[in-house]
Amino acid sequence: MASGGGNNRNGTHRNSLKGTTTTSTVSTDKPLSVNSNPSKPAFKNKSSPLTGASSGLRKSSPGSLGGGAAKDDAGVPGRVRVAVRLRPRNAEESVADADFADCVELQPELKRLKLRKNNWDTDTYEFDEVLTEFASQKRVYEVVAKPVVEGVLDGYNGTIMAYGQTGTGKTYTLGRLGEEDTANRGIMVRAMEDILAEVSPEIDSVLVSYLQLYMESLQDLLDPTNDNISIVEEPKSGDVSLPGATLVEIRDQQSFLELLRLGEAHRHAANTKLNTESSRSHALLMVHVKRTVKGREPAHSSDNGNSTSMARSLRPPLVRKGKLVVVDLAGSERIDKSGSDGHTREEAKSINLSLSALGKCINALAENSAHVPVRDSKLTRLLRDSFGGTARTSLVITVGPSPRHRGETASTIMFGQRAMKVENMLKLKEEFDYKSLARRLDIQLDKLIMEHERKQKAFEVEIERITAEAQNRISEAERNYADAVEKERLKYQKDYMESIKKLEEKWMMNLQNQGNERKEQMVHIAEEVAEVKKLLSKETSLRKAAEEEVDNLKSQLAQLKMSEASANSEILKLRKMVEDEVCQKEKLEGEISMLQSQLLHLSFEADETRKRLDRGGPGKVPGRLDSPVSQVRSQLKDSGNGEKASVAKLFEQVGLQKILSLLEAEDADVRIHAVKVVANLAAEETNQQKIVEAGGLKSLLMLLGSSEDETIHRVAAGAIANLAMNEKNRELIMSQGGISLLSTTASHAKDPQTLRMVAGAIGNLCGNDKLQTKLRGEGGIKALLEIVKCGHPDVLAQVARGIANFAKCESRAATQGSKTGRSLLIEDGALPWIVQNANSDASPIRRHNELALCHLAQHEVNAKDMISEGALWELVRISQDCPREDIRTLAHRTLASSPDFIAGLKRLRINY
Ligand code: ADP
Ligand code: MG
Numbered sequence: 001m002a003s004g005g006g007n008n009r010n011g012t013h014r015n016s017l018k019g020t021t022t023t024s025t026v027s028t029d030k031p032l033s034v035n036s037n038p039s040k041p042a043f044k045n046k047s048s049p050l051t052g053a054s055s056g057l058r059k060s061s062p063g064s065l066g067g068g069a070a071k072d073d074a075g076v077p078g079r080v081r082v083a084v085r086l087r088p089r090n091a092e093e094s095v096a097d098a099d100f101a102d103c104v105e106l107q108p109e110l111k112r113l114k115l116r117k118n119n120w121d122t123d124t125y126e127f128d129e130v131l132t133e134f135a136s137q138k139r140v141y142e143v144v145a146k147p148v149v150e151g152v153l154d155g156y157n158g159t160i161m162a163y164g165q166t167g168t169g170k171t172y173t174l175g176r177l178g179e180e181d182t183a184n185r186g187i188m189v190r191a192m193e194d195i196l197a198e199v200s201p202e203i204d205s206v207l208v209s210y211l212q213l214y215m216e217s218l219q220d221l222l223d224p225t226n227d228n229i230s231i232v233e234e235p236k237s238g239d240v241s242l243p244g245a246t247l248v249e250i251r252d253q254q255s256f257l258e259l260l261r262l263g264e265a266h267r268h269a270a271n272t273k274l275n276t277e278s279s280r281s282h283a284l285l286m287v288h289v290k291r292t293v294k295g296r297e298p299a300h301s302s303d304n305g306n307s308t309s310m311a312r313s314l315r316p317p318l319v320r321k322g323k324l325v326v327v328d329l330a331g332s333e334r335i336d337k338s339g340s341d342g343h344t345r346e347e348a349k350s351i352n353l354s355l356s357a358l359g360k361c362i363n364a365l366a367e368n369s370a371h372v373p374v375r376d377s378k379l380t381r382l383l384r385d386s387f388g389g390t391a392r393t394s395l396v397i398t399v400g401p402s403p404r405h406r407g408e409t410a411s412t413i414m415f416g417q418r419a420m421k422v423e424n425m426l427k428l429k430e431e432f433d434y435k436s437l438a439r440r441l442d443i444q445l446d447k448l449i450m451e452h453e454r455k456q457k458a459f460e461v462e463i464e465r466i467t468a469e470a471q472n473r474i475s476e477a478e479r480n481y482a483d484a485v486e487k488e489r490l491k492y493q494k495d496y497m498e499s500i501k502k503l504e505e506k507w508m509m510n511l512q513n514q515g516n517e518r519k520e521q522m523v524h525i526a527e528e529v530a531e532v533k534k535l536l537s538k539e540t541s542l543r544k545a546a547e548e549e550v551d552n553l554k555s556q557l558a559q560l561k562m563s564e565a566s567a568n569s570e571i572l573k574l575r576k577m578v579e580d581e582v583c584q585k586e587k588l589e590g591e592i593s594m595l596q597s598q599l600l601h602l603s604f605e606a607d608e609t610r611k612r613l614d615r616g617g618p619g620k621v622p623g624r625l626d627s628p629v630s631q632v633r634s635q636l637k638d639s640g641n642g643e644k645a646s647v648a649k650l651f652e653q654v655g656l657q658k659i660l661s662l663l664e665a666e667d668a669d670v671r672i673h674a675v676k677v678v679a680n681l682a683a684e685e686t687n688q689q690k691i692v693e694a695g696g697l698k699s700l701l702m703l704l705g706s707s708e709d710e711t712i713h714r715v716a717a718g719a720i721a722n723l724a725m726n727e728k729n730r731e732l733i734m735s736q737g738g739i740s741l742l743s744t745t746a747s748h749a750k751d752p753q754t755l756r757m758v759a760g761a762i763g764n765l766c767g768n769d770k771l772q773t774k775l776r777g778e779g780g781i782k783a784l785l786e787i788v789k790c791g792h793p794d795v796l797a798q799v800a801r802g803i804a805n806f807a808k809c810e811s812r813a814a815t816q817g818s819k820t821g822r823s824l825l826i827e828d829g830a831l832p833w834i835v836q837n838a839n840s841d842a843s844p845i846r847r848h849n850e851l852a853l854c855h856l857a858q859h860e861v862n863a864k865d866m867i868s869e870g871a872l873w874e875l876v877r878i879s880q881d882c883p884r885e886d887i888r889t890l891a892h893r894t895l896a897s898s899p900d901f902i903a904g905l906k907r908l909r910i911n912y
């Protein structure tokens with residue numbers, strides 16, 4: 001049987017584990033402590049390093065109260081920690097005490113309990129922890145038990161005791177299994193959970209015994225036959241052991257719960273048998289924890305400090321042994337010693353013995369007495385090593401709220417106070433803890449935690465339920481499926497068998513019929529075979545044909561592929577050609593631009609040539625006077641066939657359309673040169689029609705109207721003059737407003753050459769029978785008479801030519817009878833200028849005017865005006881002096897035949 005103690009648990013070792021800081025602040029305390037040394041069995045005021053136990057607990061000594069927060073939290077090693085827990089009112093109390101206040105009032109934030117003495121007075125007590133009726137089991141475990149359990153896991157002995165009147169919640173606090181609600185699990189169950197979570201099952205061990213102490217006899221709750229277990233104390237170590245008690249190894253929580261249930265059942269049975277009450281017995285759970293310390297060696301050193309590796313390998317592994325004792329004490333209420341409740345006096349003494357002995361020991365400790373009567377009872381003997389130097393002890397005192405049990409409640413409180421050395425706690429200094437609020441919140445938190453645990457449990461249960469249900473459904477579905485499959489299989493099997501049977505019957509029937517039908521069938525079959533053969537041969541020939549077709553198609557395909565290849569190469573070739581064409585085009589475009597520049601150059605040259613001609617003066621102009629541009633043309637002809645050939649070539653290469661389009665070019669120079677080229681071209685009779693057809697005439701007329709450049713005016717007018725040599729073109733010029741454009745041009749002209757061109761153009765237009773009236777109507781004659789104001793002989797010569805043309809046509813029309821009345825020339829006032837210039841020094845002027853006078857004189861209707869303007873003298877002179885014989889003759893004949901002229905001659909006394 002294992003005992004709780006171990007020789008490794010000595011002061012040195014302890015300090016090495018927990019450090020040495022734990023012994024501070026002990027001077028004012030007189031902790032409850034049992035010396036483990038058997039030679040000094042008395043309790044003594046030696047502090048034990050139980051810092052861990054102080055976590056969450058508060059020191060209650062006056063020193064701690066007066067000493068402020070720092071000391072407050074430091075804790076006192078070795079002192080029994082005392083918590084008070086208030087049970088909520090039960091159903092009976094809720095009814096019976098409805099009109100009374102609870103006899104206790106808790107101030108958990110101050111860790112105080114107020115016990116009502118009467119209506120106006122209360123006593124106040126302070127505890128390490130004050131647990132209200134709302135405190136959760138979890139919180140109770142954490143503040144009361146957890147530090148002790150941690151100590152046990154570290155190799156210390158630990159004791160948790162519950163003390164209080166029967167019915168105040170000792171068993172609830174310690175022994176609840178929480179089967180119905182995990183939130184209700186008590187300290188035993190939670191302690192085992194923590195222990196099992198910490199130990200390693202392979203190398204550590206957890207052994208449990210469960211006992212009952214009643215009337216100083218110790219019974220094994222795990223083996224009811226074992227009802228008088230003896231207590232053995234190791235003389236050396238002072239450790240207490242129970243060699244006769246059953247020890248059960250615990251590996252999981254479930255087996256522990258079963259063990260507790262078994263123990264409880266046995267306790268109930270034993271009490272029934274002995275006719276006792278469980279409230280009169282103490283229940284003790286002992287948990288022995290043995291743990292192997294990993295990675296640590298025993299703390300013994302060799303004499304000279306050089307231990308060999310051999311020695312090291314032989315060392316046993318370091319183990320720590322801790323013993324946890326949980327004691328659910330008997331009810332603290334006094335047993336009536338009078339025997340009135342059925343107990344004998346002796347019984348009552350015996351029943352109370354252990355509890356009284358515990359009280360006495362605690363009193364002795366509290367009073368710091370030299371003698372602590374630890375041997376007086378089995379309970380105190382059993383708990384001896386729990387109070388030992390390495391032990392940690394927590395006491396929870398349970399009280400009820402009922403004022404009816406005030407006395408018992410008070411004595412319970414005093415027991416707890418003594419355990420906390422109440423005699424030192426005479427006066428309480430009223431103080432407020434700023435942490436009170438936090439603690440109140442703690443209480444709320446407790447409730448929430450409880451709620452949470454409950455919900456979590458419920459959730460887990462629900463999950464389990466759903467899982468189980470799902471499992472059920474799955475297995476049911478699987479079953480159903482298997483059934484259905486089986487059914488189906490059987491059905492098919494049946495069907496199959498039936499079909500087989502039917503077929504067999506049929507077959508039998510067929511066999512019978514076969515005899516009769518055989519011959520018939522043979523014939524039939526032979527026919528069928530022949531038919532089939534025929535079909536087969538047909539099929540074969542069809543197949544052959546199809547194969548041939550396929551071959552054919554294949555060769556066609558091959559051909560197609562070939563031709564496709566050649567087509568591809570053709571395409572490539574064509575592409576190449578297209579590319580070549582593009583190159584060619586680019587090259588040609590280059591040439592065109594080059595030719596355009598040549599063109600400009602040529603037109604410039606032509607211009608120059610024309611200027612040279614102009615400078616030569618009128619006298620040098622060769623024979624033809626019909627058109628100034630034809631002069632240019634002839635000059636061009638004379639000056640060099642090369643140039644002319646170039647223009648012609650240009651015309652061919654560039655194209656008329658292109659040249660004409662240049663007439664509208666943006667660049668003024670290009671326009672000028674283009675109009676010059678057109679003029680040059682227009683000088684060639686062969687080109688004239690082409691120019692008109694290509695819209696050149698229109699462009700030239702437009703240029704007259706739109707351009708302000710006089711050179712353009714001059715050259716365009718020249719070109720128009722050339723085009724006007726053609727009778728058809730004259731009509732076109734007239735219909736497109738040529739007269740007014742030409743006369744406007746003349747009115748703006750400054751250069752006589754411009755006027756010469758304009759006059760030339762109008763002059764040409766004058767030579768058309770049909771257009772006489774229109775020409776005159778649009779101011780053609782007047783324009784000519786305006787032009788003569790410039791006085792330049794070349795200009796005058798052109799005007800004279802026009803007038804002569806006009807007169808000639810008029811005369812022709814009059815002879816034909818299509819014209820009556822005075823000459824339009826006379827109407828427009830041209831006669832005086834004709835007469836004046838009829839004897840001009842410049843022969844072209846003179847000649848044209850002489851001719852004009854002769855034509856006018858042909859008609860009697862003009863005679864009077866002619867006479868009055870002095871034309872008669874001129875006619876006489878012409879008839880005598882004119883170098884051209886035809887004109888001379890005409891003048892003469894006219895003078896001789898016209899009565900008006902004859903009369904006029906007479907009157908003027910001209911002898912003719
Ligand atoms: P004891 O062991 O001290 O005789 P019990 O633990 O058997 O007392 O408790 C007596 C009754 O009071 C039980 O029904 C128990 O469930 C109930 N009880 C005790 N403490 C509490 C508590 N903190 N909260 C709710 N019910 C409690
Ligand atoms: Mg109980």
